[in-house]
Amino acid sequence: MIGLKYCGGCNPFIDRTALVQKIEKLLPQGFKLSTDKPMIPWEKGILICGCPVACANRPEVKTLARQWVLISGPMIDFEKVPEEKMAEVVAGKIQL
Amino acid sequence: MALKTPEQYEESLRKMNFKIYLMGEQVKNPVDHPIIRPSMNSVKMTYTLAQDPKHEDLMTATSHLTGKKINRFCHLHQSTEDLVKKVKMQRLLGQQTGSCFQRCVGMDAINAVDSVTFEMDQKLGTQYHDRFIKFLRMMQEEDLTVDGAMTDPKGDRSLSPSQQADPDLYVHVVEKNEQGIVVRGAKAHQTGAVNSHWILVMPTMAMRKEDTDYALSFVAPADAKGITYIYGRQSCDTRKLEGVEIDVGNARFGGHEALMVFDDLFIPWEQVLMCGEHEYSGLLVERFAGYHRQSYGGCKAGVGDVLIGAAAVAADYNGAAKASHIKDKLIEMTHLNETLYACGIACSAEGHKTASGTYLINLLLANVCKQNVTRFPYEIARLAEDIAGGLMVTLASEKDLCHPKIGKMVEKYFKGVASISTEERCRILRLVENLTLGTSAVGYRTESMHGAGSPQAQRIMIARQGNLEHKKKLAKNIAGIKE
Numbered sequence: 001m002i003g004l005k006y007c008g009g010c011n012p013f014i015d016r017t018a019l020v021q022k023i024e025k026l027l028p029q030g031f032k033l034s035t036d037k038p039m040i041p042w043e044k045g046i047l048i049c050g051c052p053v054a055c056a057n058r059p060e061v062k063t064l065a066r067q068w069v070l071i072s073g074p075m076i077d078f079e080k081v082p083e084e085k086m087a088e089v090v091a092g093k094i095q096l
Numbered sequence: 097m098a099l100k101t102p103e104q105y106e107e108s109l110r111k112m113n114f115k116i117y118l119m120g121e122q123v124k125n126p127v128d129h130p131i132i133r134p135s136m137n138s139v140k141m142t143y144t145l146a147q148d149p150k151h152e153d154l155m156t157a158t159s160h161l162t163g164k165k166i167n168r169f170c171h172l173h174q175s176t177e178d179l180v181k182k183v184k185m186q187r188l189l190g191q192q193t194g195s196c197f198q199r200c201v202g203m204d205a206i207n208a209v210d211s212v213t214f215e216m217d218q219k220l221g222t223q224y225h226d227r228f229i230k231f232l233r234m235m236q237e238e239d240l241t242v243d244g245a246m247t248d249p250k251g252d253r254s255l256s257p258s259q260q261a262d263p264d265l266y267v268h269v270v271e272k273n274e275q276g277i278v279v280r281g282a283k284a285h286q287t288g289a290v291n292s293h294w295i296l297v298m299p300t301m302a303m304r305k306e307d308t309d310y311a312l313s314f315v316a317p318a319d320a321k322g323i324t325y326i327y328g329r330q331s332c333d334t335r336k337l338e339g340v341e342i343d344v345g346n347a348r349f350g351g352h353e354a355l356m357v358f359d360d361l362f363i364p365w366e367q368v369l370m371c372g373e374h375e376y377s378g379l380l381v382e383r384f385a386g387y388h389r390q391s392y393g394g395c396k397a398g399v400g401d402v403l404i405g406a407a408a409v410a411a412d413y414n415g416a417a418k419a420s421h422i423k424d425k426l427i428e429m430t431h432l433n434e435t436l437y438a439c440g441i442a443c444s445a446e447g448h449k450t451a452s453g454t455y456l457i458n459l460l461l462a463n464v465c466k467q468n469v470t471r472f473p474y475e476i477a478r479l480a481e482d483i484a485g486g487l488m489v490t491l492a493s494e495k496d497l498c499h500p501k502i503g504k505m506v507e508k509y510f511k512g513v514a515s516i517s518t519e520e521r522c523r524i525l526r527l528v529e530n531l532t533l534g535t536s537a538v539g540y541r542t543e544s545m546h547g548a549g550s551p552q553a554q555r556i557m558i559a560r561q562g563n564l565e566h567k568k569k570l571a572k573n574i575a576g577i578k579e
C-alpha cells in the first residue's frame with residue numbers, strides 16, 4: 001500500500017487529480033494508493049501539494065510514512081519537473 | 097569569534113585598504129569621514145544589537161554548519177520561522193537607525209547563491225557549492241559584512257550585454273587561466289560597499305548564450321587590488337560637513353551607495369561561483385530579487401515607523417494633534433506601513449525549502465510586497481509633509497538658531513506650542529525633512545522605487561507567478577462552463 005496525502009488545495013499550480021490518476025496507471029499491479037490513515041506507518045507515501053509552499057509538509061504528516069515523495073507544485077523533491085513528466089518521475093521513485 | 101563586537105567591527109574596517117573617491121578626492125580614512133561615518137554607524141548597529149539580550153532572539157541564529165551562535169545577517173534560512181525573524185530583525189533595525197543599515201543585500205545574496213550553486217552542481221557536476229560553503233564558514237566565523245553586488249551600469253537598456261558599444265558596461269570575464277579569472281566592468285548603486293569586508297558579485301539579469309562571459313558570480317575582499325569605489329552623493333549630504341547636528345536631521349545614522357569599478361580584478365578559482373553557466377543566471381537573479389523584495393517589507397516598515405512617529409510628534413508640537421484629519425492621516429500612514437510589513441511576513445510564512453535545505457520566500461507574495469513598497473512610502477512621505485507643515489523646508493539653520501543676535505528671533509517665531517522648545521521643534525521637522533527629501537530619502541523613497549528592481553520587474557514576476565489559469569478554471573466552474 002502506498003500512502004497518499006493531499007494538501008488543502010487552495011492554490012494549485014498543477015492538476016492534482018489528473019496527476020494521481022496518471023501515477024496510478026503507471027504503477028505495476030500490486031501497488032495501491034490509499035488516503036486512509038494507516039495503523040502503522042506506510043512504507044512509502046506521496047505527499048501531493050498544489051504549490052511550492054507545500055503546507056502539508058508538516059512533522060505530524062511526515063510520521064504517516066517512512067519515506068515520502070514530495071510534490072510541491074511544479075517540483076518533485078525540490079526539483080522542477082515538466083508537468084507531462086511528473087507522473088513518470090513519481091512512479092519511478094515509488095518503485096525504487 | 098562568530099560574533100564581532102561593534103568595536104571590533106569598526107576596528108576591522110580601519111584595517112582595510114579601500115580605494116575610495118568622494119567629491120573629487122581620495123578618502124584615506126573612510127571610517128571617520130563625516131559624510132561616511134553615519135552609514136558606518138548604521139551597519140555597526142547590526143553588531144551592537146546582536147550583543148544585546150533584549151534583541152538577540154531576532155539578531156542571532158544558530159549556524160546550520162557549525163551549531164554556533166552567529167549574526168542573522170550571516171545565516172542561511174533553515175525554516176519559515178527564520179524567514180519571519182529576518183523581516184522582524186529588519187524592522188527593528190529600521191526603527192533603531194531611521195535609515196538603511198546596508199547589511200541585507202549580502203544576506204540575501206548568500207541565501208540565493210547557496211540554493212542556486214547547489215542546484216547547478218547537481219545538474220552540471222560543477223563544484224561551486226563547496227566553494228561557497230567554504231566562504232560562508234569564514235563569513236559566519238568572522239561575522240563579516242558582505243556587499244551583494246548585482247546591478248551593472250547597463251548602458252543602453254535596449255541592448256544585451258554583448259551588444260553594448262562598450263563591453264565593460266556589464267561585468268565580464270576578460271581572461272581565464274589556471275589560477276583564476278580576470279574581471280572587468282562595474283557594479284552601480286552598491287549599498288554599504290565601503291562598510292563591507294567582502295563583496296559577492298552576481299549577474300544582473302538572465303543571460304543568453306551569446307552573453308556567456310557575463311554569467312558570472314564570485315566573492316572577493318572588498319579592498320582587493322583592482323577595485324575602485326566612487327562614492328555616491330546624497331541630497332543635503334554636505335550638511336554633515338558643517339559641524340552642526342540639528343540641520344542634518346539624523347546626525348548619527350545613514351546609508352550609502354557607491355559605484356564599484358573592477359579594473360582587471362583577479363579572482364582565484366576558489367572564489368568563483370558561476371562562470372559561463374548562463375542558464376542559471378536568471379534563477380540567481382530571481383531568487384536574490386525575491387529575498388530582497390521580502391527584505392523591504394521589514395526595513396521600510398521600520399523606517400516608516402520612525403517617520404510616522406516624527407509626523408505625530410510634529411503635530412503635537414504644532415498643537416494640531418487633536419484635529420480629526422491629522423489623526424486620520426496618521427491612521428492612513430500606519431495602515432500603509434503595516435500593509436508593507438504584512439506582505440513581508442506573509443511571503444516569509446509561505447516560504448518553502450529548496451534542494452539545498454535553505455528556505456526560499458513565496459515569490460509571488462515577495463513581489464507583491466515590493467510592488468507596494470514602490471508606492472506606499474511615497475504616500476506616507478506625502479502625508480508626513482502635510483502634517484509637518486511648510487516649515488520643514490523653510491526653517492532657518494541651526495547656526496541662526498544659535499546666533500547671539502538673531503537666535504532670539506528664530507526662537508520666538510519658530511515656536512509651536514508653548515511647552516516645547518523651538519530647538520525640539522526644529523529637530524523633529526529636520527528629521528521629517530531628512531526622511532522625505534534629505535539623505536535618508538535615498539533609502540526611504542528612491543530605493544523603495546528601484547532597489548531590488550524597478551516596479552515593472554515585479555509586475556513581470558506577478559504575471560508569471562499569479563496562476564491565472566487556476567483563476568480562470570475557478571470562474572468557469574462557478575459560471576457552469578464545461579471545459
Ligand SMILES: Cc1cc2nc3c(=O)[nH]c(=O)nc-3n(C[C@H](O)[C@H](O)[C@H](O)COP(=O)(O)OP(=O)(O)OC[C@H]3O[C@@H](n4cnc5c(N)ncnc54)[C@H](O)[C@@H]3O)c2cc1C
Pocket residue numbers: 201244245246247249250253254283284285286287288353538539542543546547548549550551552553
Ligand atoms: C538606493 C539604492 C540602493 C541600491 N542598492 C543596490 C545594491 O546594494 N546592490 C545592487 O546590486 N543594486 C542596488 N541597487 C540597484 C537597483 O537594483 C537598480 O536601481 C534597479 O535594478 C533598477 O536599475 P537602474 O537603476 O539601472 O534603472 P533602469 O534600469 O535605468 O530603469 C529605469 C526605468 O527604465 C525601465 N527599463 C529599464 N530597462 C528596460 C528595458 N530593457 N525595457 C523596458 N524598460 C526598461 C525600468 O523599468 C525603469 O522604469 C540600488 C538602487 C538604489 C536606488
